[in-house]
Amino acid sequence: MAYFWTIVALVVVLALCWRYLGSYMAGVFDGRVHFLRWAERPVYRLLSVDPEAEQPWTRYAGALVVFSGVAILLTYAIQRLQGSLPFNPQHLGAVTPALAWNTAVSFVSNTNWQNYAGETTMSYFTQMTALTVQQFVSAAVGILVAIALVRGFARRGSPTIGNFWVDLTRCVLYVLLPIAFVFGIVFVGEGAVQTLAGPLSIHDFLNGTTQVVARGPVGFMEAIKQLGTNGGGFFNANGAHPFEDPTGLTNFLSYALILSIPVALTYTFGKMVGNRRQGAAILATMALFFGTWLAFTSYAEHQPNPAVAAAHAVAQPQGNMVGKEVRFGPMPTTLYNVSSTQTSTGSVAGANDSLNPMGGFGMLTGMMLGEVSPGGTGSGLYTMLLFAIVTVFIGGLMVGRTPEYLGKKIQAREVKLASFGVLVMPLVVLVLTGIAVSLHAGRAGPGNAGPHAFTEILYAFTSQANNNGSAFAGLSGDTAFYNVLGGLAMLLGRFAVMIPCLALAGTLAAKKPVAESQGTFRTDTPLFVGLLAGVVLIVGGLTFFPAVSLGPIAEQLSKGFF
């Protein structure tokens, strides 16, 4: 019953975010909101950017790629130099080159895959200036690409799609920073640590134990980690750690923050294209997947853990508690982990590795759908719009008409770009998983045996190519093999989708809208929602079913232990 009310409260909060945050973001990116103009102006002066001058898609994409390249270099350099930098109370040395590369790409691409244990690898300086900065910036870049694509639909015969530097500045100043700051305070108030004082050495005279407890500037990183659908935690255990996610309230705020921007962006989309029902149709498709996966995974985790049951020692009335925290219990943990795998977040409130086979199946397949339910900040919306273009194309083929979406004719170039964007992720996942299971270096990774070992490898590449970052953490990923290959997966999964999106934005913006006619296929109806959901499901299902049946499905059907 408590779980029911938790979901009701979440729906209410998200409905408010959808309406008001969505409308606010439309105002920010249309330039109607400008109460922070005093802070924007000096930024543009330093950059020597004219805020009124817009860019064609090629320059917009160029700025994005160069900016992200600089961000990767800077994030890499800070990790390599952290031994000589301040805020390093544990005197941690330089991060190894392969790991620093993987981590740099991971945070710049909004993945936040972690092949390291934060407690003993990253200094406070690295956590703040390298990782936290990218948690803001990578989230903003994702939002920008979505907004650019939306402008492509909204504009008529326009050669430009916006100004990258202006959009980036406004996204951080108006949207991400103020929200993160407020919730940072709440996280600390609930018990998340926020200190630069270094680890706490404790000697408990009651039981004679001595322990050294890692601390750091955690609470404010938590806020942007969730809001920006980043997911990279300060600690190895991520959101399961009580210093990151101390209470039921912070747990609730975590998934509410994770879902807030991706959900609200569908309203922003509807408002900017001048038809809110279009945004509602996209949201309905997202909610359909989220609801189905949540129900399925919650049911799976309410079942007993098979290994615990095999020990014949205890009853499991609440469900599977292995790898979960008592203060949350199985159901809120599941809601958290589903929210984070269906967006590009990847933070966890309990170990994904220890979920029941069908619970793990839920996490894995949630990502395999392409992270569109509702997906990461921006990436969820732009990926779903790619699917929508493929959908109207298929719909057009059925009735023999040139397809159009939001008044723009969808022609060969648009369909090619959208198909490319949709197919990059499955291609990267399957090819790299194939390579990993064929090589000794890849097979050495999994910490478990049997089908679960295969799932760990498949999960790692699915997570990285989707820029999710959650892990079936039994995999030892800090090897040159996994660091380098994983970095490649994250780069391709991010930029090989973003660039086609921006190209689409450019060609769409240049088009003049066609008048709606009797034969126009409506894209704001339940019929369209059903078609779109079907396309997402068929693309994901056909590409991944064979791989998934070797992993979690084999594990579910097997009777043995490995």
Next chain:
Amino acid sequence: MLLHLRRAVVMSALFLVLLGLAYPLAGTGISLAIFHHQAEGSVVRVDGRVVGSSLISQSWSGPEWFQGRPDGTLLTNKPGQVVVSGTQQWGPRSKALVKFVEQQAARLRREGIIPTNDLVTNSGSLVDPDISPADAYAQVAAVARANHLATGKVRALVARHVVGRQFGFLGAPYVDVLQLNVALAGTGRHR
């Protein structure tokens, strides 16, 4: 291209200062001012001496204490080193997990405690500071016996330490093991 590069470098520097220094440092300042106890790690003191953090578990050995989840044996750090959280992850059909649960259950039975789910399974963080009320009540008889206390008194102590769901519906009810044991020590039966 060169213009992009120059702007990218300036922008990165600006963000490093604003988001990497000003944001977390201002946050730290405000946190220490208004939530000093939480920001520093929710430290628990007895007679002015630090005994632990109410959010980080400890290993309580001996029948005279309430025990938490069996995470301590799985931690990989050496004594005196920083605790690394969440290092142990077993799959749901893992032989090692079956064996672990059997061992924990056997140990509990030897100590006169009927095993419960949380007391034989590891948590996600490996520093889970809490147990469920049922886990605590399962230990009441054994703890009372070892401390020569009346069972009813120990049961009442547990009841006082049950924390309900937040706002009545968020999270799950729990008992903080450190605070329960501190209260137990306060009954005067401990050194």
